[in-house]
Amino acid sequence: MASKFRKKKSGGAQQLSTASLPDIVFMLLFFFMVTTVMRETELFIKNKLPEATEIKKLEKKSLVSYIYVGPPLKKYQGTFGTEPKIQLNDQFSKLSDIKDFIIAERDAKDEAEVPFMTTSLKVDETTKMGIVTDIKQELRKVSALKINYSSKAKVKK
Numbered sequence: 001m002a003s004k005f006r007k008k009k010s011g012g013a014q015q016l017s018t019a020s021l022p023d024i025v026f027m028l029l030f031f032f033m034v035t036t037v038m039r040e041t042e043l044f045i046k047n048k049l050p051e052a053t054e055i056k057k058l059e060k061k062s063l064v065s066y067i068y069v070g071p072p073l074k075k076y077q078g079t080f081g082t083e084p085k086i087q088l089n090d091q092f093s094k095l096s097d098i099k100d101f102i103i104a105e106r107d108a109k110d111e112a113e114v115p116f117m118t119t120s121l122k123v124d125e126t127t128k129m130g131i132v133t134d135i136k137q138e139l140r141k142v143s144a145l146k147i148n149y150s151s152k153a154k155v156k157k
Contacts, residue, residue, distance in 0.1 A: 045070035045087050050125040052151040063117050064148070065105040067098065069131055070124030084127045086135065098138040120148040 047070045058064055068087040072080045076092075086093050088101045106114050119139055123132055139147065 041066065041068070041087075042090050043068060043073075043087065044076055044090075044092060045072055045085055045124065046126075047122055047124050048126075049122060049150055049152045051154040053154050055151060055153055058118065058120070058148065060116070063109070063113055064120050065102065065117065065144075066120050066122055066150075067101075067135060068122045069127055069135070071126070084124065084131050086131070095134055095138055098135060099142050102139065102142045102144045116146075117144070118146045118148050119144050120150050122150040 045068055047068055069084055070087075071077075071082050071084050072092075080092060086095065086098070088097060093101070102119065106117065109117065121132065121135065136147065139145070
């Protein structure tokens with residue numbers, strides 16, 4: 001008895017190997033996870049920071065609470081006018097809301113970190129100092145005495 005072996009004829013192009021496909025997908029996923037920056041707050045105000053020559057970076061940004069001040073963007077001027085407004089997180093706020101904002105920020109932190117918390121004022125360069133003084137008075141009421149004024153570095157020409 002003789003056995004016959006037949007070769008099957010391939011009926012087209014060879015199939016593409018998908019063995020490395022999971023590696024490529026995870027590599028792309030890792031790349032986008034590393035390079036993507038999450039936006040913390042959507043600004044509803046114009047916030048062009050003033051320039052300064054003597055600036056210092058903050059050490060731990062996780063201990064910083066931001067208060068934004070400036071005139072509303074054009075799309076909000078019909079509702080809120082053109083006078084400078086205070087923005088806490090993602091909403092317009094009143095001076096009286098600052099106390100609750102700072103207390104909530106403190107409650108979200110560990111008790112050991114509270115003395116190192118900083119309040120950063122990001123004030124538009126066209127804003128008058130009156131509203132900034134009012135904000136500082138409100139911060140004093142809740143003993144938030146560590147204040148930072150945010151600015152951008154002045155470009156030397």
